Amino acid sequence: MEATLFYILAAFIVIFAIAAVTSRKILRAVIYLLFVLISISGLYFMINYNLLAAIQLTVYGGGVIVLFIFSVLLVHHVELELEKTPIKKKIIAGLLSVIGLGITLWAIFTYPFQTANTYKSIEVADVGFKLLGYEEGGFILPFEVISVLLVAVMIGAIIIAKGKKLKEN
Amino acid sequence: MIEGISIYEILTLTSILFFIGTYGFFTRENLITVLMSIELILNASAVNFVVINTYLYPDFLQGAIFSIFIIALAAAETALAIAIIINLYKIVYSVEVKDTETMKY
Amino acid sequence: MDFSYTIFIPLIPLALFLILGIFSKKIPPSISGWLGSLGLGTSFALSLYTAYHYYLEGKLNGVYQTFTYKSTWLIFSDKLHIDMGVLIDPISVMMLVVVSTISFMVHLYSRGYMKGDDGYTRFFAYLALFSFSMFGLVLATNLFQMYIFWELVGASSFLLIGYYYTKPSAVAAAKKAFIVTRFADLGFLIGILLISYYSGTFDFSEINNPEGYVITSWASTSFMGLSVMTWGLILIFMGGAGKSAMLPFHIWLPDAMEGPTPVSALIHAATMVVAGVYLVARLFPAFSFVENGFALEVVAYVGAISSLVAAIIALTQNDIKRVLAFSTMSQIGYMMLALGVSKYEGHEGLGYMASMFHLFTHAMFKALLFLGAGSVIHAVHSNYLKDMGGLRKYMPVTHITFLIAALSISGVPFFAGFFSKDEILAAAYEHNMLIYISSVFVAGLTAFYMFRLYFGIFWGKEKQYEHTPHESPMSMKIPLFFLAFMSIAAGYIHFSDYITADRKPFSAHLNYSLAAIATTVGLIGILLAYIFYKKENNLADKFSQAFGAFYKWTYHKFYFDEIYLFVTKKIIFGIVASTVAWFDKYIVDASMVGIGNVTVSFSSKIKGMQSGKFQDYAMAFVGGGVVLAMVVFYIWIN
Numbered sequence: 050m051e052a053t054l055f056y057i058l059a060a061f062i063v064i065f066a067i068a069a070v071t072s073r074k075i076l077r078a079v080i081y082l083l084f085v086l087i088s089i090s091g092l093y094f095m096i097n098y099n100l101l102a103a104i105q106l107t108v109y110g111g112g113v114i115v116l117f118i119f120s121v122l123l124v125h126h127v128e129l130e131l132e133k134t135p136i137k138k139k140i141i142a143g144l145l146s147v148i149g150l151g152i153t154l155w156a157i158f159t160y161p162f163q164t165a166n167t168y169k170s171i172e173v174a175d176v177g178f179k180l181l182g183y184e185e186g187g188f189i190l191p192f193e194v195i196s197v198l199l200v201a202v203m204i205g206a207i208i209i210a211k212g213k214k215l216k217e218n
Numbered sequence: 219m220i221e222g223i224s225i226y227e228i229l230t231l232t233s234i235l236f237f238i239g240t241y242g243f244f245t246r247e248n249l250i251t252v253l254m255s256i257e258l259i260l261n262a263s264a265v266n267f268v269v270i271n272t273y274l275y276p277d278f279l280q281g282a283i284f285s286i287f288i289i290a291l292a293a294a295e296t297a298l299a300i301a302i303i304i305n306l307y308k309i310v311y312s313v314e315v316k317d318t319e320t321m322k323y
Numbered sequence: 324m325d326f327s328y329t330i331f332i333p334l335i336p337l338a339l340f341l342i343l344g345i346f347s348k349k350i351p352p353s354i355s356g357w358l359g360s361l362g363l364g365t366s367f368a369l370s371l372y373t374a375y376h377y378y379l380e381g382k383l384n385g386v387y388q389t390f391t392y393k394s395t396w397l398i399f400s401d402k403l404h405i406d407m408g409v410l411i412d413p414i415s416v417m418m419l420v421v422v423s424t425i426s427f428m429v430h431l432y433s434r435g436y437m438k439g440d441d442g443y444t445r446f447f448a449y450l451a452l453f454s455f456s457m458f459g460l461v462l463a464t465n466l467f468q469m470y471i472f473w474e475l476v477g478a479s480s481f482l483l484i485g486y487y488y489t490k491p492s493a494v495a496a497a498k499k500a501f502i503v504t505r506f507a508d509l510g511f512l513i514g515i516l517l518i519s520y521y522s523g524t525f526d527f528s529e530i531n532n533p534e535g536y537v538i539t540s541w542a543s544t545s546f547m548g549l550s551v552m553t554w555g556l557i558l559i560f561m562g563g564a565g566k567s568a569m570l571p572f573h574i575w576l577p578d579a580m581e582g583p584t585p586v587s588a589l590i591h592a593a594t595m596v597v598a599g600v601y602l603v604a605r606l607f608p609a610f611s612f613v614e615n616g617f618a619l620e621v622v623a624y625v626g627a628i629s630s631l632v633a634a635i636i637a638l639t640q641n642d643i644k645r646v647l648a649f650s651t652m653s654q655i656g657y658m659m660l661a662l663g664v665s666k667y668e669g670h671e672g673l674g675y676m677a678s679m680f681h682l683f684t685h686a687m688f689k690a691l692l693f694l695g696a697g698s699v700i701h702a703v704h705s706n707y708l709k710d711m712g713g714l715r716k717y718m719p720v721t722h723i724t725f726l727i728a729a730l731s732i733s734g735v736p737f738f739a740g741f742f743s744k745d746e747i748l749a750a751a752y753e754h755n756m757l758i759y760i761s762s763v764f765v766a767g768l769t770a771f772y773m774f775r776l777y778f779g780i781f782w783g784k785e786k787q788y789e790h791t792p793h794e795s796p797m798s799m800k801i802p803l804f805f806l807a808f809m810s811i812a813a814g815y816i817h818f819s820d821y822i823t824a825d826r827k828p829f830s831a832h833l834n835y836s837l838a839a840i841a842t843t844v845g846l847i848g849i850l851l852a853y854i855f856y857k858k859e860n861n862l863a864d865k866f867s868q869a870f871g872a873f874y875k876w877t878y879h880k881f882y883f884d885e886i887y888l889f890v891t892k893k894i895i896f897g898i899v900a901s902t903v904a905w906f907d908k909y910i911v912d913a914s915m916v917g918i919g920n921v922t923v924s925f926s927s928k929i930k931g932m933q934s935g936k937f938q939d940y941a942m943a944f945v946g947g948g949v950v951l952a953m954v955v956f957y958i959w960i961n
Contacts, residue, residue, distance in 0.1 A: 052222035059231050066235055066258055070242030075251065082254050085235075089261055095220050096272050101285060108289055113257065113296050120300045121250055124307045132314075134245050138938075142244035145946055150237040152952050157229050162274060168219050169276045176286075179279050188283050195290050202294040209301040240945060244938050252938075315938065322935035 055095060061088040073131045075121055083114045097170035225273045229266070236262040249303050249313045253296060260292040324380065326390045326411045332369050332419060333458035335362045336426075336451040343448035352443040356434040359447035360427070363454060367427040370419040377416045378821050387413045387826040389528060393464045402523045408464040410527065413822045414604050414679060418461040421686045422594050424809075426454045428802035429589040432694055435799035436585055436701065446486060450589070453479035457594050461601065465525040466515045469602070473511070473566070476598065477504050480590050484582040496578035503575040507565020514558030521551055531608040541613040549614065556610055556618040560603060560625075567599030568652045569629045569659060574883050576652055580644040584697030587644060592651050592693050593686035600658045600682060607675060607824055611667045623663020627758045630656025632881065634768035638775070639867070639878045642706045643696050646776055647689070650732070653765060654685050660762065661747040664754040665824060672824030673753065673831060677746035680818040684739040687813055688728040691806035695725040698799065699780055702792030708776070713785035717792040720800050722781050724807040729777045731810040733770035734845045739814030741842070742833075746818075748841050749834045763844055770848030778856035
């Protein structure tokens with residue numbers, strides 16, 4: 050049964066991804082992206098990594114997609130259709146992507162992955178301890194760096210968004 | 219670890235998603251849609267990390283933790299990119315890719 | 324015996340040239356005239372002193388010695404090197420005296436003649452440059468040094484002929500002189516290269532050495548029947564023929580009369596044009612012994628033919644300076660043929676001595692003739708005989724000095740020209756009868772045209788003059804007096820005591836019978852000129868009509884200029900040059916331009932890669948990554 054669920058989720062992901070990438074109406078593309086992200090979150094649930102699934106839903110669905118929608122509404126006439134890309138560009142890009150995909154798949158399939166057969170679900174407590182752990186293999190440093198990065202991004206976004214007005218002040 | 223699904227299938231899925239994202243990056247005409255394609259790419263790689271972690275090395279947690287960072291980074295980058303796009307819009311009054319070609323020969 | 328002070332003789336004019344040339348705007352004209360004359364006067368005094376010192380004390384065991392002072396300049400190989408230095412031997416000392424005398428006289432004369440001219444200082448600077456170059460040529464120790472100064476002389480002659488640079492005819496004449504002599508110098512250079520390649524030296528003392536390579540082993544390499552050394556000497560003579568206006572390179576000399584008259588007196592009468600004669604005299608041992616004097620025969624015939632043709636042309640010219648130019652060509656032909664018929668030992672070398680003697684006396688009276696003609700032209704403002712007549716009343720000094728010079732050139736006894744011309748005729752008589760007869764005929768023609776000129780200018784009916792012609796000031800008369808004195812006195816120098824082919828003095832006696840023949844021929848010429856030209860009549864016109872077409876040819880100088888122009892324009896330019904020019908323009912240039920165009924078009928096609936579209940860049944990025952991945956995997960698999 051889980052396999053079936055997986056295949057359904059996989060189908061959703063692929064179809065909605067293609068739709069997001071080729072749609073000519075921008076708001077619909079954003080919504081298709083939302084569906085892709087929700088499906089990926091579903092995938093995380095299936096692996097029993099509940100924390101990340103929740104983070105995915107919250108951050109992406111609640112943050113990034115909202116951001117996208119607001120920016121789309123800010124700069125666009127929503128009902129306008131996007132332009133068609135020239136065929137030549139599509140063919141070259143398609144060709145390139147397909148070749149890249151081919152090489153990646155070939156690299157994957159010729160490598161003998163040794164799957165470990167134990168099963169362990171990832172608990173929030175484990176993740177928490179790891180994130181704040183000082184011992185070897187602990188991720189305290191990247192954790193702090195990420196927080197600094199987020200602060201920098203916030204400040205930078207404010208400054209960039211203010212633009213000329215900041216200079217005049 | 220999903221019962222009945224080998225790692226190969228999941229890795230295939232993420233690869234397909236990744237290259238759909240790159241196709242979208244090459245082809246799209248609107249800066250915001252290009253950003254959306256970048257989101258697809260980043261998500262594919264995050265899934266990759268988690269999957270390899272749970273299938274091949276279930277005793278360790280590096281992959282899982284790293285994907286948290288990836289998500290954080292992707293969100294931050296999107297925010298900044300949107301800010302820049304808005305700024306560009308104020309100057310050029312367009313978010314089409316073809317209006318950003320000023321660094322031409 | 325130290326002659327190193329002779330280095331100052333060329334250096335003084337060089338310093339003068341640099342000073343007058345660099346500061347030409349700041350030096351007032353009177354000072355530059357004085358400076359030039361003073362400098363050349365010093366050189367004149369120094370050369371007289373050198374001559375006194377050398378001829379009285381330069382002998383060792385009865386043979387005149389050569390003194391050289393040189394330093395090595397360029398080294399090509401350990402045996403072949405070019406030196407720069409000073410060579411003192413009988414002919415170079417004589418030439419020093421000639422050049423410095425005439426140059427000094429011309430400087431004095433020019434102070435008055437060129438007064439009021441805008442480029443006065445420039446003129447004296449050029450005169451100084453010319454004097455320096457001529458001195459350097461005369462004192463050269465080796466072929467290459469002589470060639471360097473040869474070219475310098477040509478360049479200063481160009482500057483002086485084209486002195487009135489605003490006149491197109493003067494500019495054209497200067498160009499013509501330079502190009503014709505340059506063309507002849509091509510032969511000179513090839514000759515130098517041939518001789519130096521085979522003998523391994525440029526030095527005159529080595530080439531003329533009786534035990535050196537050139538004279539002993541000339542037969543070792545031959546080309547088309549003649550020894551390579553002979554070819555080299557003939558080519559060197561070609562260069563000398565160009566400078567000395569021998570046929571067929573004579574076309575520049577009549578046109579060179581566009582320059583101011585002092586220039587004609589200095590360069591084209593007395594000094595530069597005798598450089599070719601000097602060259603043959605300098606290399607005389609080589610000319611004499613290589614192939615038993617084959618090259619000397621070429622010299623003799625060229626000289627004889629030139630003198631004959633020039634004398635015939637001079638009969639018909641109306642411009643007095645042209646007549647004097649052709650007269651110069653004729654007299655130089657005399658000098659060349661005298662060298663050509665000469666042998667080496669003792670009395671056999673009479674021709675050599677006669678040639679040098681005639682060079683000396685000719686310089687004196689020809690310069691005098693030109694300076695006098697200059698005064699006349701200045702007085703009547705025209706070069707043409709038809710505008711002159713009866714000037715003896717207005718210009719007595721010019722009249723008398725011109726008469727002295729004309730008598731001298733015609734070979735009238737007791738004047739200098741008689742003695743030198745007689746020696747030449749004696750040498751020709753002893754060695755080549757055909758040349759002797761031609762020379763006697765030329766002597767008659769010389770007397771005739773010279774007195775045609777004399778009677779035409781100073782006698783005959785007076786023309787309408789714009790303003791009464793007046794005599795030149797005293798400063799311009801002093802050179803005339805001195806040169807007139809020399810035109811008489813120079814004949815009495817016993818040249819054979821000083822200048823001979825083998826350096827040993829011999830005694831030359833006047834051959835009275837030959838002298839009588841020559842004098843008679845000369846007097847007949849003078850008499851004919853008297854009949855035709857002293858009073859106004861149309862005997863001359865009737866006579867010239869009797870000759871008809873031949874007269875027309877002679878009047879047009881035998882159409883040499885027209886023939887040369889035809890060959891150059893129609894044949895060389897039209898056929899050879901235009902083909903090569905077409906090739907150059909449409910094939911060579913086109914391929915160069917084509918390479919440029921190909922590059923430009925290729926670059927404009929690939930500049931699309933810099934499109935400014937980041938998606939294209941990303942595509943290139945991924946494409947490159949894909950290719951690399953394929954390569955890596957391919958290698959990994961194998």
